[in-house]
Amino acid sequence: EAGVAQSPRYKIIEKRQSVAFWCNPISGHATLYWYQQILGQGPKLLIQFQNNGVVDDSQLPKDRFSAERLKGVDSTLKIQPAKLEDSAVYLCASSVIIGQTSTDTQYFGPGTRLTVL
Amino acid sequence: AQTVTQSQPEMSVQEAETVTLSCTYDTSESNYYLFWYKQPPSRQMILVIRQEAYKQQNATENRFSVNFQKAAKSFSLKISDSQLGDTAMYFCAFMKHGGEYGNKLVFGAGTILRVKS
Numbered sequence: 077e078a079g080v081a082q083s084p085r086y087k088i089i090e091k092r093q094s095v096a097f098w099c100n101p102i103s104g105h106a107t108l109y110w111y112q113q114i115l116g117q118g119p120k121l122l123i124q125f126q127n128n129g130v131v132d133d134s135q136l137p138k139d140r141f142s143a144e145r146l147k148g149v150d151s152t153l154k155i156q157p158a159k160l161e162d163s164a165v166y167l168c169a170s171s172v173i174i175g176q177t178s179t180d181t182q183y184f185g186p187g188t189r190l191t192v193l
Numbered sequence: 194a195q196t197v198t199q200s201q202p203e204m205s206v207q208e209a210e211t212v213t214l215s216c217t218y219d220t221s222e223s224n225y226y227l228f229w230y231k232q233p234p235s236r237q238m239i240l241v242i243r244q245e246a247y248k249q250q251n252a253t254e255n256r257f258s259v260n261f262q263k264a265a266k267s268f269s270l271k272i273s274d275s276q277l278g279d280t281a282m283y284f285c286a287f288m289k290h291g292g293e294y295g296n297k298l299v300f301g302a303g304t305i306l307r308v309k310s
Contacts, residue, residue: 116302167238180243180290184230
């Protein structure tokens with residue numbers, strides 16, 4: 077079974093530029109998460125999708141960050157314009173729903189390391 | 194809101210020895226899950242072990258076991274017979290139970306574990 081795929085693995089941009097990250101979850105996983113991991117800290121949830129609907133985006137800086145999952149499969153996270161403090165690893169994770177019961181195990185992708193200069 | 198605290202930024206252990214990583218958490222929830230995730234230098238986050246709060250028996254996965262003290266809100270990870278491949282950042286994480294669409298993970302800041310030969 078293929079894991080969660082993310083691209084690119086690394087990205088370096090200047091502040092005020094825009095950037096986009098892509099995630100393809102494990103096949104059949106209805107729930108998709110984007111986490112931000114700043115160096116020296118644990119990951120923090122940015123946004124959670126259930127199929128193509130947003131479940132939780134309370135910690136997403138909506139003035140500069142946006143995310144979509146149009147067909148309920150892969151997802152794109154965008155930052156526009158980027159700030160220095162956005163330098164971090166962006167992790168995508170997915171989990172499966174069985175019937176009407178959520179499962180607790182999230183599977184993570186390798187992440188995208190963003191450096192904003 | 195839930196918080197997770199890992200008080201040991203770094204730990205080291207000799208190969209074949211045993212090491213214990215500490216984690217405490219704060220929550221008003223009565224039903225939840227606790228996890229230990231491993232993140233090697235390649236950055237792929239891997240689930241090590243999980244514990245359901247309603248279970249009194251401590252979870253065990255091969256060389257990995259936990260000491261779950263619900264009243265004390267403590268959740269430590271013991272790694273026996275440490276191997277060089279155990280070198281990684283270890284994150285303790287909390288997830289509240291329930292919810293039709295799955296729930297976010299709340300992570301601690303992590304503990305870097307170095308296994309020495």
